[in-house]
Amino acid sequence: MPLHLRVQRGSNAGAVFPLRPGANTIGRTAENAIVLPDDKVSSLHARVDVNGSVCTLSDLDSTNGTLLDDVLLTQPARLRPGASIQMGNTTLVYDEGEMAADRPTTSIRIIVEDDTRPQFPVAWTPEETTQLLPPTALGIEAGELRRLYGVLTALYRVTSVINRSTTLDELLASDEWAREEVGRCIRS
Numbered sequence: 001m002p003l004h005l006r007v008q009r010g011s012n013a014g015a016v017f018p019l020r021p022g023a024n025t026i027g028r029t030a031e032n033a034i035v036l037p038d039d040k041v042s043s044l045h046a047r048v049d050v051n052g053s054v055c056t057l058s059d060l061d062s063t064n065g066t067l068l069d070d071v072l073l074t075q076p077a078r079l080r081p082g083a084s085i086q087m088g089n090t091t092l093v094y095d096e097g098e099m100a101a102d103r104p105t106t107s108i109r110i111i112v113e114d115d116t117r118p119q120f121p122v123a124w125t126p127e128e129t130t131q132l133l134p135p136t137a138l139g140i141e142a143g144e145l146r147r148l149y150g151v152l153t154a155l156y157r158v159t160s161v162i163n164r165s166t167t168l169d170e171l172l173a174s175d176e177w178a179r180e181e182v183g184r185c186i187r188s
Contacts, residue, residue: 040088
């Protein structure tokens with residue numbers, strides 16, 4: 001029975017890593033058996049030891065720690081099928097059996113807020129994106145919704161550039177795409 005870790009959330013979501021007998025190190029650098037391109041993951045972050053069908057997870061004194069099923073790992077722990085492992089901004093799931101990669105993220109759940117109870121943008125699964133709309137948006141057309149999503153995406157990109165800039169000159173010298181995004185936001 002193949003043992004593996006599947007990236008559920010992170011920059012390489014959907015990737016599947018088979019676990020080999022012995023030590024399987026996890027970290028940001030290439031010398032690890034499992035490489036996670038995540039700045040919040042230590043160079044040598046954790047290790048999964050495979051002994052027969054038993055897998056044990058150990059944190060290797062990582063800077064940001066390792067969570068196993070939302071609990072900070074302070075000592076080696078046995079992995080059970082479906083266990084969630086979080087390192088930095090990456091979430092892995094331990095499983096036994098066939099190594100099927102996740103489907104790409106395509107689901108968007110839209111919630112119409114009402115005035116009686118505030119709702120918060122919480123995704124039900126890592127594959128979903130949640131968007132909140134005011135009650136007045138009930139009759140909104142799909143094309144308009146796509147246009148508004150494009151405007152919000154452009155605004156996000158522009159604010160990211162502004163956030164990284166320390167002076168006005170640096171901001172104005174930003175990449176050409178940033179100027180295009182600003183123009184698109186102004187025209188919308």
